[in-house]
Amino acid sequence: MCCLTNLGKITTDVDTLRSEIRDKSVRVIDVRREVDYKQDHIPTAVNLPLANLLSDDSPERVLKLINSMGIDDETSVVVYDDTFGALASRVAWTLEYLGHSDVTLLETTYSHWKSLGLENDSIVPEVQTREHSMKLHPEILATSDYLENAKTRDDVILIDNRERLNFLEQHIPGAISLPYRTLASNDKILRSKEDMKRLLDNRRITGDSEIITYCGSVGTLSGLAYYALKSAGLPNAKLYARSFKEWKNLEKPTEKQKDANYWDLSAE
Amino acid sequence: MTISDLKQTIPDSIKPKINWSRIEEADDFAKTVKLFRQGKYAEDSFRRYRLQHGAYGTRMTNDYAMVRIKLPAGEIYPDQIEKISQLSEQYSIGSAHFSTRENIQLHWIVLEDVSEIFRGLAEVGLTSREACGNSVRNVMCSPLSGVCPAEEFDSTPYALATARFFLRNPMAQNLPRKFKFNFTCCEKHGMVRMVDVGLIPQIRNIDGTPQRGFKIFLGGGLGNRSFVGHQLEDFTSEEDLLYTSIAVVRIFDRLGDRKNLARNRMRYLVNDMGWDKFQNLVLKERAVVRATQSVVTQLEVDKTPNVIKRPVRISNENGGEIIPDGYARWLKTNTVKQTQEDYRSVFLTLEAGDITASQLHGLSNIIRNFSSEGMARSGFEQNLALRYVHEDDLPNLYSKLIEIGLAKSGALTMTAPIGCSGTTSCNLALTNSHRLAKEIQRKFLELKLDEDDDLSDSSIKISGCPNSCAQHGIATLGFFGGGGHVGKDMYANYQMSIGGRSDGDTMLGQTLLRIPAKRIIPVILKVIEIFKANKKSDDTLKSWIHRVVNGNEDSEIKSLVDIKKILEPLVIPPTIEEDPDFYLDYGSDTSYHTKTGKGECAA
Ligand code: HEM
Ligand code: SF4
Numbered sequence: 001m002c003c004l005t006n007l008g009k010i011t012t013d014v015d016t017l018r019s020e021i022r023d024k025s026v027r028v029i030d031v032r033r034e035v036d037y038k039q040d041h042i043p044t045a046v047n048l049p050l051a052n053l054l055s056d057d058s059p060e061r062v063l064k065l066i067n068s069m070g071i072d073d074e075t076s077v078v079v080y081d082d083t084f085g086a087l088a089s090r091v092a093w094t095l096e097y098l099g100h101s102d103v104t105l106l107e108t109t110y111s112h113w114k115s116l117g118l119e120n121d122s123i124v125p126e127v128q129t130r131e132h133s134m135k136l137h138p139e140i141l142a143t144s145d146y147l148e149n150a151k152t153r154d155d156v157i158l159i160d161n162r163e164r165l166n167f168l169e170q171h172i173p174g175a176i177s178l179p180y181r182t183l184a185s186n187d188k189i190l191r192s193k194e195d196m197k198r199l200l201d202n203r204r205i206t207g208d209s210e211i212i213t214y215c216g217s218v219g220t221l222s223g224l225a226y227y228a229l230k231s232a233g234l235p236n237a238k239l240y241a242r243s244f245k246e247w248k249n250l251e252k253p254t255e256k257q258k259d260a261n262y263w264d265l266s267a268e
Numbered sequence: 269m270t271i272s273d274l275k276q277t278i279p280d281s282i283k284p285k286i287n288w289s290r291i292e293e294a295d296d297f298a299k300t301v302k303l304f305r306q307g308k309y310a311e312d313s314f315r316r317y318r319l320q321h322g323a324y325g326t327r328m329t330n331d332y333a334m335v336r337i338k339l340p341a342g343e344i345y346p347d348q349i350e351k352i353s354q355l356s357e358q359y360s361i362g363s364a365h366f367s368t369r370e371n372i373q374l375h376w377i378v379l380e381d382v383s384e385i386f387r388g389l390a391e392v393g394l395t396s397r398e399a400c401g402n403s404v405r406n407v408m409c410s411p412l413s414g415v416c417p418a419e420e421f422d423s424t425p426y427a428l429a430t431a432r433f434f435l436r437n438p439m440a441q442n443l444p445r446k447f448k449f450n451f452t453c454c455e456k457h458g459m460v461r462m463v464d465v466g467l468i469p470q471i472r473n474i475d476g477t478p479q480r481g482f483k484i485f486l487g488g489g490l491g492n493r494s495f496v497g498h499q500l501e502d503f504t505s506e507e508d509l510l511y512t513s514i515a516v517v518r519i520f521d522r523l524g525d526r527k528n529l530a531r532n533r534m535r536y537l538v539n540d541m542g543w544d545k546f547q548n549l550v551l552k553e554r555a556v557v558r559a560t561q562s563v564v565t566q567l568e569v570d571k572t573p574n575v576i577k578r579p580v581r582i583s584n585e586n587g588g589e590i591i592p593d594g595y596a597r598w599l600k601t602n603t604v605k606q607t608q609e610d611y612r613s614v615f616l617t618l619e620a621g622d623i624t625a626s627q628l629h630g631l632s633n634i635i636r637n638f639s640s641e642g643m644a645r646s647g648f649e650q651n652l653a654l655r656y657v658h659e660d661d662l663p664n665l666y667s668k669l670i671e672i673g674l675a676k677s678g679a680l681t682m683t684a685p686i687g688c689s690g691t692t693s694c695n696l697a698l699t700n701s702h703r704l705a706k707e708i709q710r711k712f713l714e715l716k717l718d719e720d721d722d723l724s725d726s727s728i729k730i731s732g733c734p735n736s737c738a739q740h741g742i743a744t745l746g747f748f749g750g751g752g753h754v755g756k757d758m759y760a761n762y763q764m765s766i767g768g769r770s771d772g773d774t775m776l777g778q779t780l781l782r783i784p785a786k787r788i789i790p791v792i793l794k795v796i797e798i799f800k801a802n803k804k805s806d807d808t809l810k811s812w813i814h815r816v817v818n819g820n821e822d823s824e825i826k827s828l829v830d831i832k833k834i835l836e837p838l839v840i841p842p843t844i845e846e847d848p849d850f851y852l853d854y855g856s857d858t859s860y861h862t863k864t865g866k867g868e869c870a871a
Contacts (some may be wrong), residue, residue: 164361164376177378181357202298202380204305259863260327264703264855265375265692267363267622 072130080106085189089223099135180221214240282642289390298383322396336399340431341409353628407431411647415606416453427451429567444524487538515553615679620687621650630672678718690732695865699749701732703855760785760853767817
C-alpha cells in the first residue's frame with residue numbers, strides 16, 4: 001500500500017506532489033507562520049506552525065494535532081517550509097516519533113515552489129478529524145542523559161549542525177561539525193543521495209555507527225540532518241531534539257577551539 | 269507541465285575563457301586524506317601534497333585547513349563568485365577572504381571537506397592547485413591592466429598564458445621554494461620590484477615597427493629579509509617572455525637553496541651570487557632554452573579582445589534622479605577613470621579583505637548588471653574592482669552596493685588598511701593583525717580621513733608576525749606583530765616602519781619604533797598631525813615622509829629621530845592595574861600571550 005511505496009523515501013519531488021494533490025491522496029502540512037500561510041500556500045495544505053507544535057509537544061497533544069489535521073495511520077503526509085527544510089524536518093520527525101511512518105519532506109522550499117510559478121492559493125481546506133494510533137519510537141530520540149552515556153561509546157558519532165563559527169566557539173565535547181548548509185544543494189533541501197553519501201563517507205560517517213544529531217535550540221537544523229542521514233542510507237540516527245540549548249542550561253561540559261580569533265575573520 | 273518547463277530567467281553570465289580545474293584532483297584528494305587518516309601516508313609527504321593542492325594548515329589544529337583559490341590575472345566571473353558564496357556557507361565560516369595576491373581564501377574548512385570544495389570549484393572552472401607549496405603561485409596582473417591610462421598595452425593575456433604554462437607543469441612542481449610572477453600595467457600600479465619576476469609591458473620601435481615586450485625585474489621580494497628586484501635588460505621582447513621565464517625558473521630550481529628554509533627564496537640566491545653574475549646566468553640560460561625548446565613550446569596568448577557590452581538595464585528603479593548620500597565621497601575615493609571614454613573602474617572597500625556569503629551572492633548579480641566586461645578583477649589590496657562601469661550607471665550601482673553593504677568609501681585611500689590573517693587562523697601569528705586593520709578602517713572612515721587628498725596615496729599594512737604576508741615593508745606606515753611585556757604581563761606590540769613604497773622609487777620602510785596594539789590608532793593620528801603641521805602646500809603624507817626618510821626635509825622635522833621623539837610618550841605602557849584593556853589584544857578578552865604552532869611557509 002501507500003506505506004510500502006513510500007518506504008525509505010525521504011523527500012517528495014515537486015511533480016509527484018502536484019499529482020498527489022490532484023489525486024487527493026496526500027495531506028500537505030505547511031509549517032510556516034500562520035500569517036504567511038493565510039496569504040498563500042500550496043493548494044489543500046493545512047497549517048501547523050512549528051512554534052505551535054513546540055509550545056507543547058507531549059505525545060498526547062501531538063496526537064490531537066495529528067488527528068485534527070485529518071491524518072490517520074494510512075495517510076500519506078508531505079511537509080514543507082520556507083526555511084531550507086529545517087522546520088519541516090522537525091515536524092516530520094515528530095510525526096515519525098509518534099508512529100506515523102508515511103511522512104516525507106517536499107524536496108524544495110515554498111519560495112522556490114512559487115518562483116517556479118507553481119499553483120498556490122489561500123483557501124483553508126475543511127478537514128475531517130481522523131483517529132491516529134500512538135506507537136512511540138523512542139529509538140529516534142536522544143535525550144541529554146542518553147547522550148551523556150552514548151558519547152563515551154566508540155560506535156557513536158555526534159554531529160553538530162550549527163554554523164561553523166558557533167561550533168568553534170562552543171560545542172558538546174567530541175562532536176563533529178557539519179553545518180546544515182552542507183546538506184543542501186542548489187534548489188533542493190537535500191543533496192542527491194550519491195553526493196550525500198560521498199560527503200558523509202569522506203567524513204567517515206558510516207552505517208557502522210549510531211549517529212546523533214543536534215543543533216542550537218529545538219532540533220530543526222539537526223532534524224534536517226537526521227533526514228539527510230536517512231537519505232544516504234544511514235537509518236541508525238537519533239535526534240537530540242532539545243539540543244545545545246538544553247545542554248547548556250543543564251550546565252553539562254562544553255568544548256571550544258582555543259587560541260584563535262576566528263570571529264574576526266567573519267565579515268559580519 | 270513539469271518544473272523543467274518553468275526555469276527562472278537569470279541574467280546572462282559571461283563564461284570564463286579558461287578552465288583551470290581538473291575534477292580528478294577532487295577524488296584524488298579525498299582518497300589521500302583517507303589514507304593519511306588511516307596512517308598510510310607519511311605526515312610530511314601528505315603536507316607537501318596538501319599544499320601543492322592549495323590547502324594550508326590552520327592555527328593550533330590539524331582538523332581544519334584553509335583553501336586558497338587562485339584567480340589568475342585576478343579575473344573572476346559572476347558564476348564563480350556565486351559558487352564561492354555557496355562554498356563559504358557550506359564548508360567555511362560564511363565569509364570568504366580576498367588576499368593581496370589575487371587569491372580568495374576560505375578558512376576553517378574541515379580537512380575531509382576540502383575535496384568537496386575542489387568539486388564545487390571545478391563546476392565553475394577554478395582551482396587552488398599550486399596556490400601554496402613550492403610551486404609557481406598565482407600569476408598576478410594589475411586590476412587596471414587594459415584600462416589604465418598610463419599603460420602601453422594590456423598585459424592580461426600574457427599573465428593568463430604564463431599561468432597556464434606553469435600550472436601543473438612538471439618543471440614547477442618541486443622548486444626550492446614558492447615562486448611568484450606579477451604582471452602590471454604601468455610603473456605606478458603594480459608591485460614588480462617586490463616579487464621573483466615582475467613585468468611591465470612596454471612597446472619599442474624596432475626597425476620602424478612597434479614591438480611588444482616587457483621590462484622584467486628579478487629577485488625582489490618581501491619577508492624576514494626583503495630585497496628590491498633588478499631589471500634584467502632594457503627590453504625583453506614578447507617572443508622572449510616565455511624563454512626568459514623558463515630560464516629563471518630553471519636556474520632557481522638548480523641553484524636555489526633547498527636546505528636552509530629561511531633563505532630559499534630566489535632573492536637570496538640573487539643576493540648571494542651578486543646581481544651581475546645572476547643576470548649573466550639568466551641571459552646564458554635563456555639562449556640555451558631558446559635553442560633547445562621545441563617549437564611547440566609557446567605561450568598561448570589569447571589576444572582576442574573581450575566583448576564590451578553595456579548590460580541592458582532591466583528596470584531603472586531610481587531613474588537616476590535620487591542620488592543617495594555619500595555618493596560624491598564614494599565616487600572620489602573608490603573609482604578611477606579608464607582610458608576608455610565614459611567608463612570607470614569601481615573598487616569595493618572590504619574590511620581586511622573579508623566578504624560575507626550573502627554579499628558575494630549580491631555581488632554576482634551586480635557584476636552581471638553593471639560591468640560591461642561581465643566580470644570583476646581582484647586587486648593587490650585585499651579588494652576587488654568592477655571595471656567598464658558606464659558613467660551614467662554609477663549612481664545606480666552605488667545604490668545597489670548600499671543594499672548589500674559594500675558601498676563603504678575609501679577603497680583607494682589610506683583608510684583601507686591591509687591586514688594578514690594573524691591570530692584569526694595563522695599558525696605563526698603573534699597578534700590579531702586582521703582585526704587591527706578593521707579597527708583602523710572603522711575609526712578612519714568615521715573621521716572621514718578618506719576624503720583627505722593628502723592621505724590618499726599613502727598606505728597602511730599590518731602583518732601579524734615578521735613574515736610580511738601583509739607586505740608591511742612597502743607601506744607608508746607598516747606594522748608587524750610581536751609581544752611586549754611589563755614584568756610578567758604581556759601585551760600585543762607592533763614594530764612600526766615608515767616610508768615604504770612599491771612604485772618606481774621602490775624602497776623598504778625604515779624601522780621607527782615599537783607600538784603597543786592599543787596605541788596604534790593614536791600614533792597614526794599623531795603622525796598625520798605632525799605632517800599637517802610641517803607639510804608644504806602640495807605635499808601628501810607619502811611625499812613628505814619620503815623627504816624625511818631621505819634626509820631632505822627642512823622643517824622642524826629633520827629626520828625620523830624627530831618623529832620618534834614625538835611619538836615616544838604615546839607608547840609608554842601603563843601598568844595592568846591602570847589600564848587592563850591595554851593588555852588585551854584586539855578581539856580578545858583574555859590576557860595576551862604569544863602562542864604559535866608549526867609554520868608552513870617553507871613547506
Ligand atoms: C615563515 C612563513 C611565511 C612567510 C615567510 C610568508 C611570507 C609571505 C609574503 C612575503 C607574502 C607577501 C605577498 C607577496 O608575495 O606579494 C605572503 C603572502 C601571504 N601569506 Fe605568507 N608567509 C608565511 C607563512 C604564511 C602562513 C602560515 C599563512 C597562513 C596560513 C600565510 C598567509 C599568507 C597570505 C594570506 C598571504 C596573502 C597573499 C596570497 O594570497 O598569497 N603565510 N606570505
Ligand atoms: S605575516 Fe605572519 S601572522 Fe600574518 S599571515 Fe604571515 S605568517 Fe601569518
